[in-house]
Amino acid sequence: MNLKLSTPLYIILIFCILLASCKNDQKASSVEKAVSKRGVDEYIIYGTIKNMPDSTRIYRNVNNQPVDSTFLIKEKFEFRGSVEEPTNMVFHTRNFQDGYIFSWVENQDITIYAEKGKLQTAKVSAGKAQGEQQELTKRTDSLDKVYRGIQLMYKMQKVNEKNQDSIRQQQELIKETSEKIMKTFIKDFSDSYVSISLLDVYKASWDKKDIAELYANFSDPIKASTKGKLINDYLTLPQKPEIGDTYVDFELPNTDGNQVSISDTKANYTLVDFWASWCAPCRKENPFLVKTYMAYKNKGFEIVGVSLDKKKSNWIQAIDKDQLPWVNLRDPEGEKSRTALIYKIQSIPYNFLIDNKGTIIAENLRGPQLENKLKELFK
DSSP states (O other), X not given: OOXXXXXXXXXXXXXXXXXXXXXOOTTOOOSOOOSOOOOTTOEEEEEEXXXXXXXXXXXXXXXXXXXXXXXXXXXXXEEEEOOSSOEEEEEESGGGTTOEEEEEEOSSEEEEEEETTOGGGOEEEOOHHHHHHHHHHHHHHHHHHHHHHHHHHHHTTOOOTTTHHHHHHHHHHHHHHHHHHHHHHHHHOTTOHHHHHHHHHXXXXXXXXXXXXXXXXXXXXXXXXXXXXHHHHHHTSOOOOOTTSBOOOOEEEBTTSOEEEGGGOOOSEEEEEEEOTTOHHHHHHHHHHHHHHHHHGGGTEEEEEEEOOSSHHHHHHHHHHHTOOSEEEEOTTGGGSHHHHHTTOOSSSEEXXXXXXXXXXXXXXXXXXXXXXXXXXXX
């Protein structure tokens, strides 16, 4: 929320790019199927990747998690299994060096035809969900081209002081337009696993009222799906507290494994800082936080660090290396956690400052901004 949390625009666009990158062809039929029988509640994926050498390992990710792998033999690979509902899968070589193939998988025969170095333009023949994916791809294709053009400009260092405002306006327009396209798609396909998955991706980015209205239009089977249940749970969470509101308390384990609440911290002002060991901007910010903490801790300032690390050892190592002397908590559910959803955390580092009455008085204070705010408060 894996979500790349370092840039909000990426979160807004990543699903759109994924859709636009997998040019699926419902008529793909060039894969020779192996002589093997498929059960009624089973799928078999018959894949071909032309010009790729034998013994190349093909990895499979299911719902963004690595699952298993197989080897390419005579340009062919095969996966089989069963799913309880249409499920998105990604197929790739080591470290995604040749790109990836995206496909919705249902219990049926599925064929994939691709070429080495062009996996993202693979032809995929699958079921109903794949057809809906293809329709969404058509609707977002023009946006994808504009976005890729902007990315190329950044890569070639063609963004400068003269055109940066224009580029930012284009990025904002892409964000707004993509949101409209996707919301329209969800309305048009209210009995779709693609739609419910799309809504799940953006539930923390879009207005909660819009999420509720879109969710209400789904059919009962879709609401009962895995993603449907996640959205329903999200809708029961408290609204994100804004500046001037009382913060929503939460309890998480500290480095010793003991449960600690934000309310357990008694200070005149407390900074709740969300970060992770893998977040480069967070690690870069930590020395400034340590310096500020040491300057104001005796005046009644406290910090509670909340890590979104899923692996405890990485979190502990980062605390030791960066020498973080304050209360440190970890949410093992990462960016998909209840806490992250309540505060609609789309990127880290993210923080908010509360007073001794529990009122949020500022958020996203970085470097000099935090120090200046504390100077003002403690003068």
